[in-house]
Amino acid sequence: MKHTLPSISFIHLLLFVHLPISYTQENANFMQCFDPFPCGNVQNLVFPFWREGSSPEFCQAQGFGLTKCEEDDPPLISIGGHEFRLVSVNQSGYSMTIARGDLWETICPPPPISNITLGYPFLGFSPTNRNFTFFYGCDSSVAPPRGGGPMTECTQWSNSFYADDIDDGSSYQQFRQLCRGGAIQVQINQSNFEQLRREAENLGSVRWRLGFDVVYDLPDVFCGKLWVPRFEHHS
Ligand SMILES: *[C@@H]1O[C@H](CO)[C@@H](O)[C@H](O)[C@H]1NC(C)=O
Numbered sequence: 677m678k679h680t681l682p683s684i685s686f687i688h689l690l691l692f693v694h695l696p697i698s699y700t701q702e703n704a705n706f707m708q709c710f711d712p713f714p715c716g717n718v719q720n721l722v723f724p725f726w727r728e729g730s731s732p733e734f735c736q737a738q739g740f741g742l743t744k745c746e747e748d749d750p751p752l753i754s755i756g757g758h759e760f761r762l763v764s765v766n767q768s769g770y771s772m773t774i775a776r777g778d779l780w781e782t783i784c785p786p787p788p789i790s791n792i793t794l795g796y797p798f799l800g801f802s803p804t805n806r807n808f809t810f811f812y813g814c815d816s817s818v819a820p821p822r823g824g825g826p827m828t829e830c831t832q833w834s835n836s837f838y839a840d841d842i843d844d845g846s847s848y849q850q851f852r853q854l855c856r857g858g859a860i861q862v863q864i865n866q867s868n869f870e871q872l873r874r875e876a877e878n879l880g881s882v883r884w885r886l887g888f889d890v891v892y893d894l895p896d897v898f899c900g901k902l903w904v905p906r907f908e909h910h911s
């Protein structure tokens with residue numbers, strides 16, 4: 677639990693420097709949000725994470741609600757109305773690794789497919805993530821570009837493939853037009869990317885239970901969660 681200490685002293689700093697004396701009681705309650713709890717296969721979760729149905733209202737920071745804790749499975753977390761798997765958390769680094777819920781069981785989800793956004797100003801994709809594009813149901817004349825490969829798991833579409841970082845807009849558009857199942861952009865983090873590179877021959881068929889990293893700005897989470905509403909009540 678050593679890793680939770682920087683957060684707690686950070687909060688003390690916020691509370692004692694910025695909040696009036698009369699909030700001391702609320703602060704004591706708020707410290708409950710730092711009692712570590714497990715969810716699924718992730719241990720020692722503390723604020724801003726909270727569990728739906730059991731965490732007190734004052735711990736409920738938007739974007740960090742865990743909706744399902746099943747033994748041995750990564751928790752489900754709801755972010756901006758989308759479900760993700762919470763693969764791991766680095767509380768001292770204010771970052772978490774999450775994976776798209778709709779791509780967890782299969783990389784070929786039933787339509788409608790969609791790109792995701794994180795939807796909160798205090799959440800950002802880590803710059804170390806790698807971007808892939810998945811193309812579904814492409815014309816049989818289309819072959820995956822260099823650095824990509826077939827997604828043989830996609831049985832509902834005859835020719836689907838992934839490509840690594842197609843940022844040359846013209847080839848992207850070319851592929852996009854020849855793939856009637858559509859295309860989505862998917863991020864994965866650095867260590868997953870390296871693992872995929874090593875196991876390239878399996879890339880199209882293995883389950884892509886792969887996460888990407890998201891950084892969160894704890895002061896901004898606080899501003900949204902605590903300061904603004906509490907000060908509004910006071911006036
Ligand atoms: C957590 O993040 C910090 C800061 O980015 C980093 O120094 C540390 O190595 C990370 N810990 C783990 C377990 O990845």
Ligand SMILES: *[C@@H]1O[C@H](CO)[C@@H](O)[C@H](O)[C@H]1NC(C)=O
Nearest residue numbers: 789790791852858859860861
């Ligand atoms: C996802 O984003 C890419 C790039 O912006 C776009 O070409 C594609 O059509 C989007 N996919 C969906 C399903 O909206």
Ligand SMILES: *[C@@H]1O[C@H](CO)[C@@H](O)[C@H](O)[C@H]1NC(C)=O
Nearest residue numbers: 801803805806807841861863
């Ligand atoms: C990956 O995509 C995200 C969001 O579309 C973008 O912000 C980021 O710069 C891209 N990363 C790389 C390495 O291209």
Ligand SMILES: *[C@@H]1O[C@H](CO)[C@@H](O)[C@H](O)[C@H]1NC(C)=O
Nearest residue numbers: 763764773865866867868887
């Ligand atoms: C990437 O994701 C894996 C889990 O899939 C996690 O162990 C790792 O800490 C994440 N971060 C980086 C930078 O690799």
